[in-house]
Structures are given as C-alpha cells and as structure tokens.
Amino acid sequence: MTQSIDNPSMQAKLAEAFAFRHATKVFDPKRKISESEFNTILEAARLSPSSFGFEPWQLMVVQSPEKRELFREFTWGANGAFNGTAGQLGTASHFLIFLAHTDASMKHNSAYQQTFMREVKQLPDEVIGFINQAFEKFQEQDWGIQGQRQITDWSAKQAYIAMGNVMNTAALLGIDSCPIEGFEMDKTIEVLEKHFGVDPKLYRPAVMVALGYRADEPQFPKTRRSQQQTVSWF
Numbered sequence: 001m002t003q004s005i006d007n008p009s010m011q012a013k014l015a016e017a018f019a020f021r022h023a024t025k026v027f028d029p030k031r032k033i034s035e036s037e038f039n040t041i042l043e044a045a046r047l048s049p050s051s052f053g054f055e056p057w058q059l060m061v062v063q064s065p066e067k068r069e070l071f072r073e074f075t076w077g078a079n080g081a082f083n084g085t086a087g088q089l090g091t092a093s094h095f096l097i098f099l100a101h102t103d104a105s106m107k108h109n110s111a112y113q114q115t116f117m118r119e120v121k122q123l124p125d126e127v128i129g130f131i132n133q134a135f136e137k138f139q140e141q142d143w144g145i146q147g148q149r150q151i152t153d154w155s156a157k158q159a160y161i162a163m164g165n166v167m168n169t170a171a172l173l174g175i176d177s178c179p180i181e182g183f184e185m186d187k188t189i190e191v192l193e194k195h196f197g198v199d200p201k202l203y204r205p206a207v208m209v210a211l212g213y214r215a216d217e218p219q220f221p222k223t224r225r226s227q228q229q230t231v232s233w234f
C-alpha cells in the first residue's frame, strides 16, 4: 500500500475556508461576484454526485430585484425583518433556488428518467431496463419512498449535496453564502408557479442559497460540538 502524502498547504486552505464560511445575514450590495467565479460555483453544483446519478434537481438564479421581492413577505429567513435590514434577498450578489423533482418526475420509470438515461447517459436499452428494475426496488422495497412528499424529499437530499458544494466552493474563493430554509412552502410554490412558470406537479422548492460578500464580520463566533461528541470510531 502506498503511503499517503500530507498536503499541509491544501489542508490549511481548507481549514481557512471552513472557518471563513458562515451564514451571512447581510451582504455588501455594491459587490458582485465575477462571471467567471460564479460559473465555477455553478460547475460545483452541476458536477455534484447524486443517488443513481439521476441529478433530481434544477437550479434557478434569481437576479431581478423585482422577482426577488416576490418572496420577501414569506421568506422570513432572508428578508432581514429580524435585524431591520434588506436581508439576503435584498443584498446578495446572486440568489439561488434549488428545485427538487417530485414523484411525477422522479418515481421509477418516469419520463424524465428514461430521457435522462438515453440522452445524458447515452445508455443502451438493456442497461436502462436493468437500472429501471434496480431503481424500482430501491424506491418500493429497500427504502419505501412513495408519494409526492417522500420522493420530493429524496430529491431534495440530492439537491443539498449540490448546495454544500456551492457553499464550500464559494468559501474557497473568498465568497460568502447563506443557506435558506426560512420560507413558507405553500406560498413559495405559488409564486414559483405564477411568476416563474414552475409546474408544482414536476418541481418543488428544496432550499435557497444567497451568495455575495459580507457587509460585516459575523456577530457571533462559530460554535460546534467536538469531534469526540460527533464522531464514533470502530
């Protein structure tokens, strides 16, 4: 077995990025992420892994201030009401909404999956047939994932992997972020359908992410449980 080689400068860079990243409440509205860096962030999402490789999510980039305002009233996690600011919605350089595929687009044998396996993966019919069977067993027997809510939640889990990669990539580039679950689901679905043409039968909101450059340093120091409390070795 070959001995792995420590890479102290890379470890230091990663540690610095993890310490730098915090859930940014207010961004400097004058600072914008460059096109090239934002593209790197989008690539981190796009190249993320997903269960069975089905990529069961879509990513919306909401840049129009008017469109962002449509979410303000019920997006309490990003509207700045608690600190009397314009919040992440009003100050972020870039604002993302991850959509999760629903049962209509992610139940085994769905049209999305068949097209995806043919056109993106370019798999031959016999392999597609094999994966269809395996995925049906996974959903129906192994994990018992059924119906709109459970299948959408499973898709959202995959979206969260992409979200993690987005935030870590941003942090490595010195870009701040905030993940956002603080929104009313029903009203968000309504706005997405009415103003963005998102069909709720096919897609539901999973999570939002604001990106940009912090207006101020974090108000509180980072606290976490220790490794002893969170990790068990066997």
Ligand SMILES: Cc1cc2nc3c(=O)[nH]c(=O)nc-3n(C[C@H](O)[C@H](O)[C@H](O)COP(=O)(O)O)c2cc1C
Binding pocket: 021, 022, 023, 024, 025, 076, 077, 078, 178, 179, 180, 181, 182, 183, 207, 222
């Ligand atoms: C999935 C998820 C949803 C979150 N939703 C919100 C939110 O709506 N608004 C907000 O200000 N922070 C939100 N946070 C930030 C967390 O409160 C924050 O990550 C946590 O308190 C740890 O602090 P740190 O990220 O600054 O280290 C969310 C975090 C995660 C992972």
